[in-house]
Amino acid sequence: MYALARNPRKFQARDTRKTRTQKMEIDPLAPDTVEEIFQALRLLEIWTAKARLRADGRCPDDLDDEQLAQLGRELLTCSENRTAGLEVLGENMECSQRKVVILKTRQAHRAYREMLHYYAVKNLLDYLDSHHEANLVSMAQVLSGPRQRQWINVGGQLVSASDLEMLLGRIKSGELDSWDAIHEAYENIWNVYPRAKQKHAFATLLDLLAVKELTPALWQDALAESARIAEYIREQVYISRNKDYENPFRQATFANAEEMRAVIGTIDDNGFVKQTREDTKAFLDRIESAKARV
Structure with missing residues (x-):
């Protein structure tokens, strides 16, 4: 937690460029990291479900990944600790024949969820701070939409996969035919990044709470x-x-x-x-x- 809190200030202090033409996302809890956390949560849930089934003498292969993830989520989030003593095995984590045991699975799952929650609310507060007349209803109307799951780190600047594909298409078609034009396009993407990040944060909170509406x-x-x-x-x-x-x-x-x-x-x-x-x-x-x- 110390490192997570310290890194943004450390990176900002160490950025001594005279001209900051290249834009960079320095927050460790950014959309690309958040998507990796979602993936990590799903793996922990699947692996925990398999461990529970093995311990109960059942075959994990009888359930598909969605069913395993749901079972694992229930095990890891319920108030009663039903994962104590389970041997949770990580899969495809190293090139060897030995077992890879995941320790403190329940604590890790909780910590990941807290990171997602903090990221989501922090960015939604940023939206409210920059829109003084906004309330929950108006914020939801502006930021609602599916969660953008693919983000590309382009030299430190985060770009959604769809925006990057569009940018590359404009370059290939000749619409952007100079470095100045390309740099301007990058700048335009950066200018709308805060809103894209806030939309991602809103969708993150809904998915984390497993609801369709933020009441x-x-x-x-x-x-x-x-x-x-x-x-x-x-x-x-x-x-x-x-x-x-x-x-x-x-x-x-x-x-x-x-x-x-x-x-x-x-x-x-x-x-x-x-x-x-x-x-x-x-x-x-x-x-x-x-x-x-x-």
Whole structure:
């Protein structure tokens, strides 16, 4: 969680280009990553279902992938832990004959779902922030649609597969016959990327909740859950960073605790911890604002 929170700022700080002609998506939770998370969830669900069936003396081959995924999802999301003690085996993960055992499957499934939830709500809040008159109904009208599942990383810029295919078609037909024209087309795609990302976020939330409509009650619950996740990230950042201050090997390089504090300060002096607290407070404020716009 520390790395996920830190990476965007780190990448932005390290981008020292004088002229930023090439556009880049620096958020680790972007549409292409989100689609990979959806795929990872499905694999965990299928593998967990197979493990449950094997443990019950049944043959996994009796069910197709859709049935296995549904069973696995039920096992991994129900309040009762019905996966304890299961040997969940990963398939096609390495070129060997040995078993690949997936550890902490239930925790991984939950963490992936939290990442999807946080991504979806964060981008929907971005939409509301940039459209001050919008509410849940108007947002749904603008952002509704099928989830775009294929995204291509083109030199750091994310482009939907359909947009890239259209761009290549315009190049092949001669419509775009110069580098300037091609660069302008890239720029135009980048300019509409925020809306495409927000549409993807809306569809992501619907698919995650397994609903066709985002009702006011569901939206309020989604906002509350995203607040919990944001606070969890803040806590994990603190815990991860605090390990450096409590590391006995690092402490051994100082004469005493007082000298260590004088040289490197305390965890509460850490710039990233401070920034995360500020960002979390700002995010929670945005959530409170969104709650009033249903």
